[in-house]
Amino acid sequence: MSNEKTLVLIKPDGVRRGLVGEVISRIESKGYLIEQSRMFTADRALLEDHYAEHKDKPFYEPLVEFMMSGPIVAIVASGNRVIEGFRSLAGATDPTLAAPGTIRGDLARDQGTKVVQNIVHGSDSSESAVREIAIFFPK
Numbered sequence: 161m162s163n164e165k166t167l168v169l170i171k172p173d174g175v176r177r178g179l180v181g182e183v184i185s186r187i188e189s190k191g192y193l194i195e196q197s198r199m200f201t202a203d204r205a206l207l208e209d210h211y212a213e214h215k216d217k218p219f220y221e222p223l224v225e226f227m228m229s230g231p232i233v234a235i236v237a238s239g240n241r242v243i244e245g246f247r248s249l250a251g252a253t254d255p256t257l258a259a260p261g262t263i264r265g266d267l268a269r270d271q272g273t274k275v276v277q278n279i280v281h282g283s284d285s286s287e288s289a290v291r292e293i294a295i296f297f298p299k
């Protein structure tokens with residue numbers, strides 16, 4: 161599918177640290193297209209919907225609180241295999257272990273907080289991408 165789409169979020173730590181341009185630049189430099197973007201502070205209802213799969217995890221409440229703590233940038237990026245391609249650009253969930261050269265590996269570290277602050281979110285499958293894009297960019 162040549163026009164695959166994924167949902168990227170620049171999380172509040174990324175916005176606070178002035179990394180919006182850096183993250184967008186990495187997406188564009190890789191050759192993906194920024195199709196839509198929107199900066200806003202998400203509310204609890206939206207985040208509970210987005211993170212429903214993590215409802216029973218110990219980091220769920222800290223995750224929702226962290227994601228409400230400041231503005232985020234929601235982005236729809238597109239291109240052939242962009243879902244796995246952006247996950248590769250982002251790197252592993254744990255920024256301590258994320259490979260150098262990745263967004264998380266280069267720009268984040270463990271701050272000792274209950275939820276790991278790792279700059280970005282990227283959809284993990286085509287089903288997730290469709291679901292998440294509909295949450296952040298309702299028609």
Ligand code: IDP
Nearest residue numbers: 219223252253274275276277278280281282284
């Ligand atoms: P992903 O963002 O790499 O897809 P997920 O497992 O979907 O990782 O987790 C969602 C978010 O929850 C992560 O990006 C991270 O901020 C946080 N998180 C995930 N696992 C842990 C954990 O074990 N401890 C603390 N926070 C976590």
Ligand code: MG
Nearest residue numbers: 281282283284
């Ligand atoms: Mg995930």
